Amino acid sequence: DAGVIQSPRHEVTEMGQEVTLRCKPISGHNSLFWYRQTMMRGLELLIYFNNNVPIDDSGMPEDRFSAKMPNASFSTLKIQPSEPRDSAVYFCASSLQGNIQYFGAGTRLSVL
Amino acid sequence: AQSVTQLDSHVSVSEGTPVLLRCNYSSSYSPSLFWYVQHPNKGLQLLLKYTSAATLVKGINGFEAEFKKSETSFHLTKPSAHMSDAAEYFCVVLGSSGSARQLTFGSGTQLTVLP
Numbered sequence: 001d002a003g004v005i006q007s008p009r010h011e012v013t014e015m016g017q018e019v020t021l022r023c024k025p026i027s028g029h030n031s032l033f034w035y036r037q038t039m040m041r042g043l044e045l046l047i048y049f050n051n052n053v054p055i056d057d058s059g060m061p062e063d064r065f066s067a068k069m070p071n072a073s074f075s076t077l078k079i080q081p082s083e084p085r086d087s088a089v090y091f092c093a094s095s096l097q098g099n100i101q102y103f104g105a106g107t108r109l110s111v112l
Numbered sequence: 113a114q115s116v117t118q119l120d121s122h123v124s125v126s127e128g129t130p131v132l133l134r135c136n137y138s139s140s141y142s143p144s145l146f147w148y149v150q151h152p153n154k155g156l157q158l159l160l161k162y163t164s165a166a167t168l169v170k171g172i173n174g175f176e177a178e179f180k181k182s183e184t185s186f187h188l189t190k191p192s193a194h195m196s197d198a199a200e201y202f203c204v205v206l207g208s209s210g211s212a213r214q215l216t217f218g219s220g221t222q223l224t225v226l227p
Binding site: 004033042043045048056091093099100101102103104105106108 | 146148153154155156157158161202206214215217219220
């Protein structure tokens with residue numbers, strides 16, 4: 001099993017640009033989670049999906065952030081427009097029936 | 113609602129000595145508890161989990177944790193630290209919200225292993 005796959009691993013962009021982060025969950029898992037990790041705030045849950053449906057997006061910081069899960073094997077987190085304060089490591093995780101969450105290696109985003 | 117408190121933000125031990133990382137939880141029901149480890153510039157890896165079976169849980173890399181309901185604790189231990197154990201460790205509780213279940217993370221404990 002390849003585990004949760006995130007791309008890109010690193011992203012450097014300029015303020016105002018659109019950023020799209022991608023996640024492929026473990027095959028067969030039905031829940032998918034997006035987290036953000038910063039030194040100041042630690043790990044924060046942004047949004048999670050159950051059976052491709054967004055359940056709780058209360059952690060999404062602003063309207064600039066959006067997430068989609070068009071099918072069971074793919075999800076995106078988009079930031080438009082990006083700002084320097086969005087710089088963080090973004091993790092995707094998946095689970096089966098809401099049990100153990102398996103994390104991807106993360107995307108390190110730097111917004112200049 | 114549920115929460116976890118990691119009592120130490122940093123722990124430093126010498127190689128070969130025991131490791132103790134402390135975690136207290138708060139939950140209105142019998143919780144599921146986890147310890148995750150994050151090595152520098154890496155993702156989070158599950159070390160072990162407690163799900164109301166045996167109170168002493170063994171994980172990977174020689175780590176174990178004991179669930180103590182009377183103390184609402186789930187401390188992580190290892191008899192002998194190795195240099196490769198240097199990482200950040202997160203105590204996590206699993207809660208329910210709607211039709212999916214959410215993890216609540218502690219603030220993390222940075223473990224340093226001295227030669």
